[in-house]
Amino acid sequence: MKSVALYGGSFNPPHAAHQLLALYVLETQAVDELWFVPAFVHAFDKPLAPFDDRLAMCERAVAALGPRAKVSAIEREVGGKSRTLITVRRLQAEQPDLRLSLVIGADLVGEIDGWYGAEELRQLVSLIVVGRQGADPGAASPLAVAPLAMPEISSTRIRNALAAGESIEGLVPRAVLTYIYERGLYGARLPSHDER
Numbered sequence: 272m273k274s275v276a277l278y279g280g281s282f283n284p285p286h287a288a289h290q291l292l293a294l295y296v297l298e299t300q301a302v303d304e305l306w307f308v309p310a311f312v313h314a315f316d317k318p319l320a321p322f323d324d325r326l327a328m329c330e331r332a333v334a335a336l337g338p339r340a341k342v343s344a345i346e347r348e349v350g351g352k353s354r355t356l357i358t359v360r361r362l363q364a365e366q367p368d369l370r371l372s373l374v375i376g377a378d379l380v381g382e383i384d385g386w387y388g389a390e391e392l393r394q395l396v397s398l399i400v401v402g403r404q405g406a407d408p409g410a411a412s413p414l415a416v417a418p419l420a421m422p423e424i425s426s427t428r429i430r431n432a433l434a435a436g437e438s439i440e441g442l443v444p445r446a447v448l449t450y451i452y453e454r455g456l457y458g459a460r461l462p463s464h465d466e467r
Contacts, residue, residue: 274301276399277343277362278374279308279355281426283319284451285332286443288424292401295421296374297339300399304339305374307332310353311346314387320456322347331446356388359395372397376421433457 276296282289285307293305307329311322319325326344333340346353349361359371373396375383380400383389402420424442432439434457439448451459 272368272370274303274370274372276300276302276305276372276374277308277359277396278305279310279346279353279358281313281317281319282307282309282325282329282332283426284325284328284429284443284447284456286424286426286429286447287441288421290332290336290444292374292376292421293333293340294336295401296399297336300372302372302399304341305336306341306343308343308346308358311350312352314352314354316352324450324454324456328447328450331450332444334446335444354387356386356392356395359392363395371395372399374399374401376400377402430457433459436460 278289278293278296280289289307293307296302297305309322309325309329310319313319326342326347329342333342343362345358345362349357355373359373362369362371373392375398377400383393383398386392429439429442432442433451439451443451451457
């Protein structure tokens with residue numbers, strides 16, 4: 272059995288905290304690989320950059336993490352709104368030799384019971400909960416939280432900064448930053464010569 276940690280999200284765009292969390296899981300948890308799994312369509316209809324762009328940015332983000340970090344396009348294959356349980360079922364049907372775990376931030380612990388098919392999902396995967404600055408999963412939570420808090424970087428903050436013409440240097444991997452500017456995503460524009 273190969274142990275794979277699934278790290279799902281919108282990745283709109285992927286940023287430095289996503290990279291740090293992935294490296295942390297790869298280096299501290301008993302997993303063989305970690306897969307970024309970008310959502311195809313947001314479950315709550317939030318607008319996202321095109322899937323192919325988010326997939327390409329994830330590929331650029333994981334390149335720095337070595338061969339144990341990968342990107343899966345499974346949610347495009349499944350189609351429709353992203354539901355973690357449906358994705359897990361599909362992966363297990365296609366690759367029954369996988370032992371899957373799910374990486375989530377501490378800020379999501381309180382939401383799990385409201386997820387589609389939460390009870391079945393808990394039976395199919397183990398959870399790896401990683402701390403996030405400003406998030407408290409609550410003392411009553413039965414889930415162990417890794418003793419680390421990721422930097423307070425959000426994709427929303429990055430998109431807002433780009434739309435306002437502000438710098439996002441240091442918030443996203445260099446390869447992702449280049450891709451965003453090349454594609455003009457999120458209203459980004461290359462700084463003029465005078466602004467450099």
